[in-house]
Amino acid sequence: MEIGRPYSRLLQRLEKLNTLSAHDRQLIAELPLTVANFSANEEVVRHGESPSRCTLVLGGFLYGHKRVNGSRRQITSFFVPGDIADLHTLHLAPLDHSLSTLGPAVVAFMPHAAFREMLDRSPQLAEAFWRDTFIRLAILREWVTNLGRRDAIARVAHVICELALRLQRVDLAQDLCFSIPWTQTDLADACGISNVHANRVVQELRRLGLVEWDSRKVRIRDWDAVTKIADFSDEYLQLGGPAKRDPLLGQKVSEHA
Numbered sequence: 717m718e719i720g721r722p723y724s725r726l727l728q729r730l731e732k733l734n735t736l737s738a739h740d741r742q743l744i745a746e747l748p749l750t751v752a753n754f755s756a757n758e759e760v761v762r763h764g765e766s767p768s769r770c771t772l773v774l775g776g777f778l779y780g781h782k783r784v785n786g787s788r789r790q791i792t793s794f795f796v797p798g799d800i801a802d803l804h805t806l807h808l809a810p811l812d813h814s815l816s817t818l819g820p821a822v823v824a825f826m827p828h829a830a831f832r833e834m835l836d837r838s839p840q841l842a843e844a845f846w847r848d849t850f851i852r853l854a855i856l857r858e859w860v861t862n863l864g865r866r867d868a869i870a871r872v873a874h875v876i877c878e879l880a881l882r883l884q885r886v887d888l889a890q891d892l893c894f895s896i897p898w899t900q901t902d903l904a905d906a907c908g909i910s911n912v913h914a915n916r917v918v919q920e921l922r923r924l925g926l927v928e929w930d931s932r933k934v935r936i937r938d939w940d941a942v943t944k945i946a947d948f949s950d951e952y953l954q955l956g957g958p959a960k961r962d963p964l965l966g967q968k969v970s971e972h973a
Contacts (some may be wrong), residue, residue, distance in 0.1 A: 720862060722749060722774055722824050725798030725886045730884070732956060733851075734844035742839065743834045749824040756819045756897065761802060762901040764791070766809035776821030777896060782813045784888065793820075793852075794879065794900040798886045803849060806831060819897025819932075827901045830860035848956075854952040863908045871907040872917045873946035876927065876934055881950055893928075 720847050723744050730736060730744075730752045731882075751774065753761060761767055761814060771778070778801050792813060795801040803813050806828055808892040835842045855878070862874050879896065883889035904914035926942050928935040 720771075723747070723969050724750065725774075728774060728886055730797045730841070730844045730848070733954075734840050734843065735811045735849040736840055738837050740840050743838055747826050747834060748830050749826050751822065751824050754816055754817045754821045754823065758821075759814055760823060761811055763812065763814040764810050767802060767811065767828075768803045769805055769827050770805060770831055771815060773797050773799050773801060773827060774822040774824050774826040777818040778815050778821060779818055779902070779906075780813050780815055780825070788906065791902065791930075793855070794875075794906070796879070796882050796886060797888060800826075800848075803845065803852075818902060842942075851954050854954070856899070858952050868907065868909045868913050869917045869920060869945050871909065872903065872914065873921065873926075873942050874948050875903070875906055876936065877943055877946050877948040877950075878953070880934075880936055881953055881955060882932040885955065891935070892937075893911060893933065895933050897932050913922075 727736070727741060750769075751919050754776075760771060763782070773795050775797055778795040778799075779791050780795070780801070781791045783789055796817075801823075802811065805811060811838075813826050854871070857876075862871050866874065867909065880892055880894055883894045895905060900911050900914050900918075903918075904911045907914065908970075909917070918927075918929050922929055924941075926936070926938050928937060937970070941966060
């Protein structure tokens with residue numbers, strides 16, 4: 717699994733949120749970390765734990781989830797490379813949900829004490845992480861709206877639009893195409909629908925020619941049409957100029973692409 721320099725994608729994201737100096741980048745590079753490899757469907761941090769470290773996704777995907785009546789799962793968030801999946805544990809404990817892997821994943825654990833010291837030494841980094849936290853809250857609000865007020869096809873379309881842009885931001889999506897090791901059950905649990913309903917929605921998006929969906933690879937063929945179905949606006953992601961200038965966004969992918 718290609719992960720590159722451990723903090724490269726985190727820095728890539730933070731530099732979109734605030735201006736960082738060479739000193740700020742060095743502070744991040746000097747953070748102590750412990751790299752760990754996880755298999756698919758492994759719990760990284762368990763509900764009820766009080767972690768003493770933050771979890772940075774280096775490769776693969778994590779997801780947050782809760783269990784209803786001890787069995788039924790609701791996926792509440794996806795985390796892509798460059799995301800810190802539990803930044804709030806700097807101030808809040810115990811964890812009120814679990815973090816698990818979608819497929820094989822590589823994470824870096826960063827001690828809270830060292831992280832706090834870094835933030836104390838850099839107002840710019842502190843501001844960038846505050847902004848990152850506010851964006852995470854905006855994503856949560858959008859997920860609540862998605863589950864509460866959109867129909868099944870809109871929910872699925874919204875999730876794939878969001879993931880395409882978040883992965884594009886860290887150079888892991890190209891031509892509106894991305895790979896993610898989810899199952900139909902994972903998709904259903906993220907959208908609050910049954911496996912059967914999730915399968916029907918995927919088939920309908922394929923039938924309409926809006927997406928190519930081959931197991932773990934998703935390609936959005938008509939961005940405008942899919943965002944219309946999803947009632948999707950990227951404002952909550954605070955992407956800024958670069959992503960919106962992507963020439964592919966708003967265009968239909970050629971049948972011969």
